[in-house]
Amino acid sequence: DQQVKQNSPSLSVQEGRISILNCDYTNSMFDYFLWYKKYPAEGPTFLISISSIKDKNEDGRFTVFLNKSAKHLSLHIVPSQPGDSAVYFCAARGGLRGSTLGRLYFGRGTQLTVWP
Amino acid sequence: ETGVTQTPRHLVMGMTNKKSLKCEQHLGHNAMYWYKQSAKKPLELMFVYNFKEQTENNSVPSRFSPECPNSSHLFLHLHTLQPEDSALYLCASSQDPTLNYGYTFGSGTRLTVV
Numbered sequence: 001d002q003q004v005k006q007n008s009p010s011l012s013v014q015e016g017r018i019s020i021l022n023c024d025y026t027n028s029m030f031d032y033f034l035w036y037k038k039y040p041a042e043g044p045t046f047l048i049s050i051s052s053i054k055d056k057n058e059d060g061r062f063t064v065f066l067n068k069s070a071k072h073l074s075l076h077i078v079p080s081q082p083g084d085s086a087v088y089f090c091a092a093r094g095g096l097r098g099s100t101l102g103r104l105y106f107g108r109g110t111q112l113t114v115w116p
Numbered sequence: 117e118t119g120v121t122q123t124p125r126h127l128v129m130g131m132t133n134k135k136s137l138k139c140e141q142h143l144g145h146n147a148m149y150w151y152k153q154s155a156k157k158p159l160e161l162m163f164v165y166n167f168k169e170q171t172e173n174n175s176v177p178s179r180f181s182p183e184c185p186n187s188s189h190l191f192l193h194l195h196t197l198q199p200e201d202s203a204l205y206l207c208a209s210s211q212d213p214t215l216n217y218g219y220t221f222g223s224g225t226r227l228t229v230v
Contacts, residue, residue, distance in 0.1 A: 002158060004158070009156070034218045036218070036221075041125075041223065041224075041226075042223050042224075043120070043206050043208075043221030043222050043223045043224050044159075044206070044221045045221065046218045046220070049218060089158075089159065091218070103161070103164070103172070104161075104218070106158045106159040107158055108156065108158045109158070
């Protein structure tokens with residue numbers, strides 16, 4: 001049973017435009033959400049995160065929005081650049097209790113392609 | 117370099133072979149993880165070690181055997197694998213699962229079982 005879902009396997013955006021990557025989750029106990037970026041032949045690298053007590057976090061061109069009532073988060077990239085082309089993984093951290101202590105749950109990833 | 121080093125980067129092995137994957141981190145992290153990434157699937161957590169103790173085995177077949185001799189090194193011993201075990205195996209580390217830090221991943225080992 002997948003607790004973190006990225007329903008769009010791919011997204012294609014023109015350079016300069018906004019890229020919006022979406023992520024849904026099922027477990028209301030998740031307390032922290034992260035986005036990772038992965039280039040081919042490399043491991044995922046941390047991009048941006050947000051605590052469950054916030055609804056927005058911004059870092060340069062990257063903004064993550066969290067809608068707890070909808071159990072939905074999104075990553076906005078503005079403006080998109082060709083170098084942003086990569087697979088983006090959404091991850092959620094299990095709450096600080098029990099067997100899910102600190103564990104990250106990942107989605108399947110979304111392949112973003114930014115074309116000139 | 118992320119601070120988490122995995123070797124080898126690529127590995128081709130037969131189903132009767134025995135091989136080991138190695139992961140090393142010098143970030144001072146306390147927890148280390150093995151993940152499996154297969155095509156079009158989410159990252160699958162395999163094993164978790166916290167302060168050298170295995171705290172989670174996510175129903176992984178016994179043909180995968182982890183070893184964590186110290187908090188900086190993690191191994192994954194492989195024997196009698198199947199072709200469906202071909203995947204990218206990622207090692208990750210984190211400072212403390214209870215803190216708001218994500219994982220630092222290695223570049224992975226691309227494993228092909230023939």
